[in-house]
Amino acid sequence: MSETSEERQAHESRQYTAGSTTELAGLERKQRSEFRRALNRFLRYRAGLFGLAFVVVLTILAVIPMVFSPHDPTEIFSGMRGASPSSEHWLGNDHVGRDVLSRTIWGAQTALLVGVVATTMTAVIGVAIGAIAGYFGGWTDSILSRLIDTVMAVPLLAILLVLAAVLGPSLRNVILIIGALVWTQFARVVRADMMSLRERDYVMAARAIGAQAPRLIVRHMLPNILGPVIVMFTLGVGSIIILEAALSFLGLGVQPPTPSWGRSLSDARPHILRFPHMAIVPGVMITLTVLAFNLIGDGLRDALDPRQRE
């Protein structure tokens, strides 16, 4: 109830005071309460908090893996091929004798790097295309919509594999390829939202006082669709981490000796019956990481975008 009264207050201060300072103060109070309400909604969702905690731990591992990693992830311990867990190697050794725990810890860096950088790329491309298509409409929209349809009709993993094979598989290429192809969801959602925003009074008002398209889009319209974009971003990180793992699993993603969870599973595949310990922990890490981002995304959706609630 206090939230509603605060909102009304902000509204009234805008309506009845002519002084611009009071108006600004009112606006600021409104914004703060909006943010706090979203934060409260997020904090109420406990699974989202679990996800957040896990991602924080993972980020620490990814930024300073050398502090936690007991060995060099690329060091080969001779005579330790496929060795079971021991006091020296807590998670055992892989098929060539490298320390599984160290490789798992360093793998966090690869997973988060691909997840965050590639998702940022998809978000930037998708939001730009969606915003331009939705704002300008007409021919621009027709052409860009066909582009979106075409990219969506592409059998995604198949094309990613072809691209990786042709360009040569590497960490950088994996990021670029995923970033260049997985933006369609952002574009579609942003386009639809821009089309409805375009007709709003405040956008017309801004246009009437002479604001140009770039300013209108960036200053007035995009901030209003930040909620769904943040939600899609969070969920996107999870699905892109799975995509990287799948590419690496198929041998066309991150290349050795760079530690990658998907690559570790690919190495484990021929030895799964003899050395199952090679596969268990990297798989658990992929699952927990994706789960964590999905839970944060669900929590953010409830918090920022109550319309999309399941």
Add this chain to the structure above:
Amino acid sequence: MLTYIIRRLLQGIVVILLVTIFTFGLMHLAPGDPIDVMVGEARVTDEQIERIRAQWGLDRPVHEQYIVWLGNALQGDFGQSVVRRGVDVSDMVLEATWVTVQLNVLAMVLSIGVALPVGMIAAIRRYSSFDYFSMMGATLGVALPNFWVGLMLIFLFAGMLGILPSSGLRGPEYYILPVIVLALEQTALLARMMRSSTIDVMTQDFVSVARAKGLAEMPVIFRHIARNALLPVVTIIGYRLSFILSGTIVVETVFSVPGLGQMFVTSVQRLDYQVMQAIVLLFAVAVVLGNLLTDLTYAYIDPRIRIQ
């Protein structure tokens, strides 16, 4: 309606052409060509290589090669595999397609059979422990990487228990693990969608009316809620064809199933261009047709959807 179908088909053809031009161009940008792969370490003179290039038309410009390829492809001729010498690509692909279709139809039946009842019961008994645990399972199911689940199931059922085969496709028991893994993500997603769709329908006026006129709970659920809740869920399956193909690529590799997915991965790894091209074309056609059929079915089942 007819003009709509024709327009969509034409758009679909453009999309398919763009996809094939894109992959064709890419493969020709790649360093090395099929002849290098074919020759490998063998000792051949440059003249011999040039002669083979000319024979295969590889000395001509890319756009000419593409047109020749397209013309042949339209007549069902996709050339021969460079790696498996002398084998027609269309025969290889046809055989593998049958395997992949079998697996994915079984997986689809399994996931629909599990997901729809689970999602509906979870919605009707909302906030019950069944709802809680099944949705927790579904959330986990979406996050599980299918290749890892496949490895773990192989370890468990083929390794520790020794009751199921780990790879290949030589009898009914070989289908069990791949089908389960293929169905996993789909089941999790469909169950979540079915739940939210059922909850949506349950709060609508016509359901209250059905109850108010004294209808028993079972007819309300089956005749009024289920039929309407199914619609968005079943139609989403067609839109997910692209993801289903991605799933089959990974799962067939894990279980060494001789289907399209595994064939595609091997052809990519060995740069067997003819096979790659044929499979990419097939996948693109499948995705485009899947989307079109889904749109049409949707409009047919639900007259509220207006087609422009």
